[in-house]
Amino acid sequence: MTRALHPEPVALLTATLARARRTAPARPRAAILISRSGRVIAAPEVAGAAPSACAERMVVYEARMQRVSGWTLLRTAAARGPSGPPCGACLQVLFEFAPDLNLEWTGPGRVPERSSVRALLPGAFGPSALAEPASSTHRRSSLAGASRGRRSATKRGTA
Numbered sequence: 001m002t003r004a005l006h007p008e009p010v011a012l013l014t015a016t017l018a019r020a021r022r023t024a025p026a027r028p029r030a031a032i033l034i035s036r037s038g039r040v041i042a043a044p045e046v047a048g049a050a051p052s053a054c055a056e057r058m059v060v061y062e063a064r065m066q067r068v069s070g071w072t073l074l075r076t077a078a079a080r081g082p083s084g085p086p087c088g089a090c091l092q093v094l095f096e097f098a099p100d101l102n103l104e105w106t107g108p109g110r111v112p113e114r115s116s117v118r119a120l121l122p123g124a125f126g127p128s129a130l131a132e133p134a135s136s137t138h139r140r141s142s143l144a145g146a147s148r149g150r151r152s153a154t155k156r157g158t159a
């Protein structure tokens, strides 16, 4: 049921946690992002940046700057205490780039927990929500998603 972390990126995650002790001493966390091609991108949490700079978003920005795509796993670790899953703001950013990304988070002496972006952010707003339905120009209907469907389109003439 519980699997150990894959050993190869653990050293990179540990080294990035050491950086996080300097960049976010109150809450040192680090993240690595693993791509389908085997690339591993790492970033520490950065405190004092506005509005916030969670390790999850830092590693996404780093991967984007390095033009690494095809992300399959985001792993976060805390230097002390639990790491916790990504916050809502990070989940939104992750959803926009990789809605099916797998997530792992852990802390010292803790069993890694796992989920996915899609599981933690059900009904998320994403790029597909901006796609205009072919038969409707009513923006609200496309943002409301599949649950409201075409019903809004039939009311279009009354607005």
Ligand SMILES: [Zn+2]
Pocket: 054, 055, 056, 057, 086, 087, 088, 089, 090, 091
């Ligand atoms: Zn966050």
